[in-house]
Amino acid sequence: MAQSAVGNLRDALDGFGQMSGQAAESMDELKAQYQGMSEHVLTLIAGTSTGKDREVTNAIEEAARAVGQAQDALVQAAATAREYGDSL
Numbered sequence: 001m002a003q004s005a006v007g008n009l010r011d012a013l014d015g016f017g018q019m020s021g022q023a024a025e026s027m028d029e030l031k032a033q034y035q036g037m038s039e040h041v042l043t044l045i046a047g048t049s050t051g052k053d054r055e056v057t058n059a060i061e062e063a064a065r066a067v068g069q070a071q072d073a074l075v076q077a078a079a080t081a082r083e084y085g086d087s088l
Contacts, residue, residue, distance in 0.1 A: 006088050013085035020078035027071040034067060 003011075038060045045053045 010085045010088050013081045013088075017078045017081035017085065020074045020081065024071050024074035024078065027067065027074070031064075031067055031071065034064065038064060 042057060042060065045056060
């Protein structure tokens with residue numbers, strides 16, 4: 001018997017929610033690696049007076065914020081998809 005459109009949507013939302021959740025979890029490792037490397041680079045450039053040190057520091061900090069925001073967005077997308085699927 002063919003699955004209903006609602007069932008298809010529910011399955012798609014469940015799959016999307018799982019994928020988003022897994023992606024958010026895998027970003028934990030990325031964040032840890034990025035943070036470690038960032039701290040190392042920032043330590044090495046601390047106190048240099050090349051004029052580029054602030055630019056590098058700003059770029060590293062902005063990238064760290066973006067990774068965190070991306071992870072938060074994935075968690076939110078997963079929760080929203082699951083909630084919607086559960087409401088069907």
